[in-house]
Amino acid sequence: MALIELSGIERRFLLGDTTVHALAELNLQIEAGEYVAVMGPSGSGKSTLLNLLGLLDRPNEGTYRLEGRDVTTLSPDEQATVRSTRIGFVFQSFHLVPRLTAAENIALPMTLAGIPLAERNKRVAQALKDFGLDQRADHKPDQLSGGQRQRVAIARATIMQPALILADEPTGNLDRHTGDEVVNLLEALNATGVTLIVVTHDQGMGARARRQLVMEDGRLKSDSAAADISNLGKISG
Amino acid sequence: MRLTDTLRFARDAATGYPMRTTLSVLAMSIGVAAVVILTALGDGARRYVVGQFSSLGTNLVIVLPGRSGTGGFNPANAITTTPRDLTIDDAGSLRRLPGTRRVAPLAVGTSEINYGGKLREVMVAGSTAEFIPIRNFEIAQGLGLPEEDWNRGSSVAVIGAKIREEMFGANPAIGQIVRVGDRRLRVVGVLKSTGQGLGMNTDELVIVPVSLALAMFNSNTLFRIMIEANSRDAIPSTKEQVMETLKQRHRGEEDVTVITQDAVLATFDKLLGALTLAVAGIAAISLAVAGILVMNVMLVAVTQRTGEIGLLKALGATARTIRFAFLAEAAMLSAVGALVGYLLGQLGAFALRQFFPVFPAYPPDWAVIAGLSTALATGLIFGVMPARRAARLDPVQALMKH
Ligand SMILES: Nc1ncnc2c1ncn2[C@@H]1O[C@H](COP(=O)(O)OP(=O)(O)O)[C@@H](O)[C@H]1O
Ligand SMILES: [Mg+2]
Numbered sequence: 001m002a003l004i005e006l007s008g009i010e011r012r013f014l015l016g017d018t019t020v021h022a023l024a025e026l027n028l029q030i031e032a033g034e035y036v037a038v039m040g041p042s043g044s045g046k047s048t049l050l051n052l053l054g055l056l057d058r059p060n061e062g063t064y065r066l067e068g069r070d071v072t073t074l075s076p077d078e079q080a081t082v083r084s085t086r087i088g089f090v091f092q093s094f095h096l097v098p099r100l101t102a103a104e105n106i107a108l109p110m111t112l113a114g115i116p117l118a119e120r121n122k123r124v125a126q127a128l129k130d131f132g133l134d135q136r137a138d139h140k141p142d143q144l145s146g147g148q149r150q151r152v153a154i155a156r157a158t159i160m161q162p163a164l165i166l167a168d169e170p171t172g173n174l175d176r177h178t179g180d181e182v183v184n185l186l187e188a189l190n191a192t193g194v195t196l197i198v199v200t201h202d203q204g205m206g207a208r209a210r211r212q213l214v215m216e217d218g219r220l221k222s223d224s225a226a227a228d229i230s231n232l233g234k235i236s237g
Numbered sequence: 238m239r240l241t242d243t244l245r246f247a248r249d250a251a252t253g254y255p256m257r258t259t260l261s262v263l264a265m266s267i268g269v270a271a272v273v274i275l276t277a278l279g280d281g282a283r284r285y286v287v288g289q290f291s292s293l294g295t296n297l298v299i300v301l302p303g304r305s306g307t308g309g310f311n312p313a314n315a316i317t318t319t320p321r322d323l324t325i326d327d328a329g330s331l332r333r334l335p336g337t338r339r340v341a342p343l344a345v346g347t348s349e350i351n352y353g354g355k356l357r358e359v360m361v362a363g364s365t366a367e368f369i370p371i372r373n374f375e376i377a378q379g380l381g382l383p384e385e386d387w388n389r390g391s392s393v394a395v396i397g398a399k400i401r402e403e404m405f406g407a408n409p410a411i412g413q414i415v416r417v418g419d420r421r422l423r424v425v426g427v428l429k430s431t432g433q434g435l436g437m438n439t440d441e442l443v444i445v446p447v448s449l450a451l452a453m454f455n456s457n458t459l460f461r462i463m464i465e466a467n468s469r470d471a472i473p474s475t476k477e478q479v480m481e482t483l484k485q486r487h488r489g490e491e492d493v494t495v496i497t498q499d500a501v502l503a504t505f506d507k508l509l510g511a512l513t514l515a516v517a518g519i520a521a522i523s524l525a526v527a528g529i530l531v532m533n534v535m536l537v538a539v540t541q542r543t544g545e546i547g548l549l550k551a552l553g554a555t556a557r558t559i560r561f562a563f564l565a566e567a568a569m570l571s572a573v574g575a576l577v578g579y580l581l582g583q584l585g586a587f588a589l590r591q592f593f594p595v596f597p598a599y600p601p602d603w604a605v606i607a608g609l610s611t612a613l614a615t616g617l618i619f620g621v622m623p624a625r626r627a628a629r630l631d632p633v634q635a636l637m638k639h
Contacts, residue, residue, distance in 0.1 A: 051633045054551065056550070056551060056632040056633050056636070057632075057633050076555070076556060077555045077556070077557070080550070080553050080554065080555040080556075081553065081555075083550075083551065083552070083553040084552070084553020084554075085553070089551045089552070091636070095544065095547075095548045095551075095636070097545055097548070098253075099249050099250070099253035100249070108549075108552055109552045109553055111238060111239075111242045111246070112238050112549065112552055112553055112554045112558060113238075113553060114238055114239050114242075116239075156552070160553075
């Protein structure tokens with residue numbers, strides 16, 4: 001059973017009186033533990049795809065199965081629970097709560113889920129150590145560098161031990177060096193079995209993923225996994 | 238999200254925007270303080286008047302000459318019916334009624350007092366021995382009026398504290414002969430100084446036997462008859478008996494008015510109570526205004542924190558969690574505002590009492606409770622709309638606003 005199964009996904013937006021097909025005729029399977037880069041020109045539907053996978057958005061048509069369950073028909077509260085327990089987000093602009101400390105930001109998903117304070121503190125302490133943030137626990141986001149902020153964001157995305165991490169241009173606001181560090185962190189997480197889907201503009205970064213999806217006008221233009229299979233077919237045939 | 242976490246989250250959010258928070262807390266506190274201070278004023282006025290009225294005496298039933306249909310003082314009635322005189326004997330007849338403890342006739346007029354070449358105008362009250370205890374006056378020196386035949390008053394006077402001071406200065410007054418109008422009267426007592434109250438000022442009063450006063454004013458009719466009933470419960474029956482007795486004596490005509498202190502007191506009590514309520518209502522309007530301000534502040538908060546709301550949703554917050562968080566914040570703003578306002582109001586009432594010690598400016602409990610709960614309720618009610626708006630935000634759209 002694939003972790004993610006998209007079939008016949010359509011996502012349309014109405015802009016004035018023209019309909020924008022942000023996603024069209026999308027069929028896609030992603031296995032648990034995969035490392036996928038989503039690439040393509042601006043406006044090709046990468047973010048829309050990620051929002052859909054993260055249950056922040058619903059398709060107009062088609063079904064989305066996550067871990068074998070049709071999640072498009074779930075109620076908003078049920079979707080919130082799935083987001084809380086199975087999915088972690090990493091954003092380009094970090095999205096930390098400015099008035100909360102690094103530790104509190106990392107704990108936020110657990111706070112929202114109602115996990116007891118003692119358990120929260122234990123897990124946050126471990127995360128701060130894992131992500132090299134022990135010295136920054138009580139710092140507010142505006143006292144942290146870009147790289148540190150994104151590390152806090154990644155720590156937050158993983159604190160609920162999700163099955164899937166969705167990162168939308170996670171290095172877009174970082175310089176090359178810190179960007180690489182962040183990618184290393186994400187890849188390390190993937191190495192522990194977490195499925196990782198990264199949207200990126202960066203060819204080099206995309207190439208590091210084991211599978212590349214290229215989007216164009218809301219459609220899947222190429223999928224390296226599918227190419228492998230067809231190549232495989234040619235060789236064997 | 239746990240309750241303590243929700244409250245902490247709301248508190249941090251509120252303190253994160255000090256300007257906005259201060260503003261709404263201030264508005265709410267002004268509203269509550271207004272309720273507390275204004276009702277303290279209103280209720281203080283009520284207590285003051287009631288207190289003054291009670292000091293006139295206890296369980297009083299008062300007879301006035303002339304008839305008044307509704308029990309009020311209607312000048313039209315006074316003109317159309319020429320009242321029969323209210324006489325000393327009328328008063329005397331009431332002494333035999335079972336429910337009465339004391340009876341005192343009262344005649345009032347002005348005259349001049351003269352002693353040792355000093356002359357001044359005075360208020361003269363003609364009455365009997367029981368007048369002083371009925372009115373709760375106190376004797377500072379000497380005695381009150383003697384117990385005697387009401388129609389044959391002896392030539393004595395009880396004088397007010399200020400009269401004594403002006404006429405006699407440091408010299409003893411008791412036993413001295415003063416001239417009041419055309420009478421020579423012996424001073425037998427001096428009243429304790431009471432200062433200005435709602436009733437008459439006794440400091441400038443001269444009390445003489447009632448028959449003397451009527452002769453002095455060349456009159457046959459009394460100004461009032463004051464009756465002290467045995468108890469509060471005896472007041473209505475006493476009133477009825479008084480009316481019946483006088484009606485019989487006046488050949489079946491109801492040409493007197495009988496009022497009870499209780500009724501007057503109750504009227505004032507009601508009137509000023511209603512006034513306090515009205516004032517509280519007006520002050521409550523400022524609470525509603527404060528509630529609207531809290532709503533605006535929360536709407537601004539939702540707009541300002543749209544990105545944050547999107548994030549919370551992405552992190553798995555349910556609509557309910559977000560609604561509670563924003564509602565808790567609104568409730569906190571109004572609760573703190575209400576508390577600050579309560580303290581400010583109590584402080585204001587305290588200051589009032591310091592400046593006007595005779596005025597018991599205490600806010601009534603009902604007003605405090607109503608003010609506080611109105612503040613909390615408006616805060617919550619006006620907080621619902623922004624909270625729902627926050628909870629309904631589309632997460633994708635919200636996340637783009639950062
Ligand atoms: N909320 C929206 N309303 C209207 N059009 C939208 C909305 N979101 C995305 N789009 C459109 O859908 C297309 C895909 O957008 P997006 O997924 O953000 O692209 P990418 O992330 O690849 O740059 C674009 O043409 C964009 O204008
Ligand atoms: Mg995008």
